Amino acid sequence: MRFPLFLSIVICFCLVMFSDACAAEAKRPNIVLIMCDDMGFSDIGCYGGEVDTPNLDKLATGGMRFRTFYNNAKCEHTRASLLTGRWWHHVGASASVVYKAPTFGERLREAGYRTLMVGKWHAGQTPYQRGFDRYYGLTDGCCNFWNPGHARPGEPEPAKKRVRRWAIDAEEFLPFTPDSKDFYTTDAFTDHAVEYLETYKEEEQPFLLYVAYTAPHYPLHASEEDIAKYRGKYGEIGWDKLREERFARQNKLGVLPKNVRLSPRDPVLPAWDEIAEQERDGWDLRMATYAAMIDRMDRNIGRILQKLEAIGKADNTVIFFLSDNGACDESSDRSTVKGSMPWEVTSYLTQGRNWANASNTPYRKYKTTDYEGGTRTPMIAWWPNEIKAGTITDQPGHLIDFMPTMLELAGAKITDELPGHSLVETLSGSANERAWPIYWQFGKAQAIRDHDWKLVKLGKGDWELYDLSQDPTELNDLAKEHPEKVEELDAKWQAWWKDRGK
Numbered sequence: 001m002r003f004p005l006f007l008s009i010v011i012c013f014c015l016v017m018f019s020d021a022c023a024a025e026a027k028r029p030n031i032v033l034i035m036c037d038d039m040g041f042s043d044i045g046c047y048g049g050e051v052d053t054p055n056l057d058k059l060a061t062g063g064m065r066f067r068t069f070y071n072n073a074k075c076e077h078t079r080a081s082l083l084t085g086r087w088w089h090h091v092g093a094s095a096s097v098v099y100k101a102p103t104f105g106e107r108l109r110e111a112g113y114r115t116l117m118v119g120k121w122h123a124g125q126t127p128y129q130r131g132f133d134r135y136y137g138l139t140d141g142c143c144n145f146w147n148p149g150h151a152r153p154g155e156p157e158p159a160k161k162r163v164r165r166w167a168i169d170a171e172e173f174l175p176f177t178p179d180s181k182d183f184y185t186t187d188a189f190t191d192h193a194v195e196y197l198e199t200y201k202e203e204e205q206p207f208l209l210y211v212a213y214t215a216p217h218y219p220l221h222a223s224e225e226d227i228a229k230y231r232g233k234y235g236e237i238g239w240d241k242l243r244e245e246r247f248a249r250q251n252k253l254g255v256l257p258k259n260v261r262l263s264p265r266d267p268v269l270p271a272w273d274e275i276a277e278q279e280r281d282g283w284d285l286r287m288a289t290y291a292a293m294i295d296r297m298d299r300n301i302g303r304i305l306q307k308l309e310a311i312g313k314a315d316n317t318v319i320f321f322l323s324d325n326g327a328c329d330e331s332s333d334r335s336t337v338k339g340s341m342p343w344e345v346t347s348y349l350t351q352g353r354n355w356a357n358a359s360n361t362p363y364r365k366y367k368t369t370d371y372e373g374g375t376r377t378p379m380i381a382w383w384p385n386e387i388k389a390g391t392i393t394d395q396p397g398h399l400i401d402f403m404p405t406m407l408e409l410a411g412a413k414i415t416d417e418l419p420g421h422s423l424v425e426t427l428s429g430s431a432n433e434r435a436w437p438i439y440w441q442f443g444k445a446q447a448i449r450d451h452d453w454k455l456v457k458l459g460k461g462d463w464e465l466y467d468l469s470q471d472p473t474e475l476n477d478l479a480k481e482h483p484e485k486v487e488e489l490d491a492k493w494q495a496w497w498k499d500r501g502k
Contacts, residue, residue: 040359063382085403090501105131119212149177235284238272
């Protein structure tokens with residue numbers, strides 16, 4: 001029996017349209033966004049660090065590094081801008097906030113993406129309620145890496161600030177006490193990320209995978225074996241020489257902007273040579289553990305890369321990596337058993353300001369300040385056949401740029417209320433200008449950057465003015481020389497802060 005000509009034409013038309021739709025869907029890349037927690041600018045190998053990070057270094061050598069990329073200097077404030085593409089005070093930022101704008105999970109799910117998330121959320125509701133099809137992780141800020149909940153039978157109570165909320169898809173847990181004594185958050189987050197990739201590997205629709213590690217945020221927890229790899233190295237070199245060596249490698253790698261000088265050691269900190277011999281081993285343990293946490297995270301990132309290859313998705317996947325803020329200067333020991341080691345649940349050490357100053361090399365200050373040491377992050381973008389391997393860009397970027405970037409990659413509309421700038425042209429190597437200024441506020445910290453000029457202050461201090469084209473490490477305050485520029489930028493900052501968005 002022969003088909004009527006009309007039916008043949010209709011069938012052919014439908015087949016062509018279906019084929020075109022499939023081709024268009026195939027061209028839209030998968031997106032993997034990986035963010036670590038409280039890690040400084042210089043900690044990973046491809047940004048000058050001595051920590052062993054071969055997988056991140058592979059992404060860097062095969063992709064693009066940003067010399068200048070900004071976060072919001074604090075965990076929940078960074079996540080507010082990252083997830084919504086908005087200035088944080090337009091949408092809210094806290095451990096219990098309900099964001100007043102769509103998340104990129106919601107926007108990309110509307111665009112036809114499978115949306116997946118593991119790790120730290122640090123907001124109210126849950127990712128499952130805000131656009132993510134699957135979620136496993138910590139909905140709060142930080143937790144004990146070995147056991148986020150209460151003691152398992154025969155074990156001591158884990159050291160913690162307080163019990164933190166977890167969620168697995170729609171189910172919430174308070175506390176979340178894992179059954180396995182081999183539990184470690186960095187591994188667990190990756191286990192579920194890899195499981196998701198395997199589960200949805202046959203789908204034609206592209207996916208978004210957001211991996212929000214808590215490493216190397218305190219408490220400093222790592223296995224005895226991982227710590228042994230770095231034990232003794234930091235006590236031998238000390239923080240002063242470490243900063244000098246990292247700065248030298250950064251210059252060799254070309255990851256610093258022009259005219260950079262190494263900032264002096266924080267003036268409130270002692271020189272390493274002033275540290276008593278009997279105290280050096282304890283300082284070495286802190287930094288060795290911190291390095292081990294980054295090392296373990298990198299190996300887990302390697303597992304994600306391997307899975308992308310195994311399921312045939314790597315070539316059509318764009319990967320981003322960054323940190324949520326600079327290294328943290330908190331210097332405390334909340335261990336519940338004195339002398340506990342970082343591979344024990346009763347240990348609760350922090351990195352300490354002495355080492356955080358080195359982690360943020362060559363910049364000044366720390367997390368929760370709006371100086372460059374608090375706000376500048378390493379940022380890597382990797383996209384086979386789309387990003388030229390081994391490139392480094394001077395294009396300044398900010399967290400608010402991720403939403404428009406993802407929307408452009410997804411072929412979705414970039415809506416007018418978004419203040420950010422799509423980075424897609426930058427990834428292709430094209431020169432393009434972003435919208436200025438960039439603004440910051442957290443607690444007592446305030447800043448604005450307008451092209452090369454940056455106005456910044458902390459607490460009750462006066463505004464400080466820096467020309468970042470000549471002074472990227474903020475060493476030469478020009479406020480008295482250019483009072484008109486201070487007044488101009490102050491007025492812009494005040495107007496921004498009063499504007500609470502739509």
